[in-house]
Amino acid sequence: MDFIQALHVITDSTRYQILRLLMERHYCVRAISQKIGISEPAVSQQMNILKKAGIITGTKMGYHMHYLVNVNYVKQIFEQFAEGITSEKTEETLTTECFCEYECGRKHEYNQR
Template sequence: MTDLELLHLITAPTRYQLLTLLLEYHYCVKALAAKLGISEPAVSQQLQVLKDCGLVTGERLDYQMHYRVDRTRLEQAVRAVAPLLSACQVPQSRLENCACEFAGTCSRRKAGKKA
């Protein structure tokens, strides 16, 4: 799995919320389900996706499995995609001067003419 695919996985709302909680503290499925207001099977399914891509690990404490984020893996994925994010910053002048094949119907161009 590429880092970009990994980032795509973690941007799903439920998985993002799970990661946010697990970055604060380690939780069991029951606690995560209660905090998110979703069923335990739904939490388990989402955790399995995160475990499969190496973002979450589990540790048995008594009768329950407690989960935590592998921060190293998460940071690795974010660092790998950071150059893409900085390359995505388009200067405002380029946004205002649409030069695409649909320039005649471009909403940016229309908005610029009204101003």
């Protein structure tokens, strides 16, 4: 799964809530369900999506599966995202220059100054 798809998985509001909980400690589906106020089947569906994406892993503890965040993978996802952000782009540059392929008006306006 590429990082854009993984980022999409993480940014779903329910999955984000689940990940926030799992960053604190491991939980089973029942505990997650009670903490965020959705049904256990709904939590299980979200957990399957997170597992397929490689974002969480599960460990059997007694009768229940407890889940942990694959922190290194999540860090990689956000590091790849951050690579696209450069400090060279300043607010001034973004407001005074236009690099559109089309004449959007701003390019013409700034070229006349």
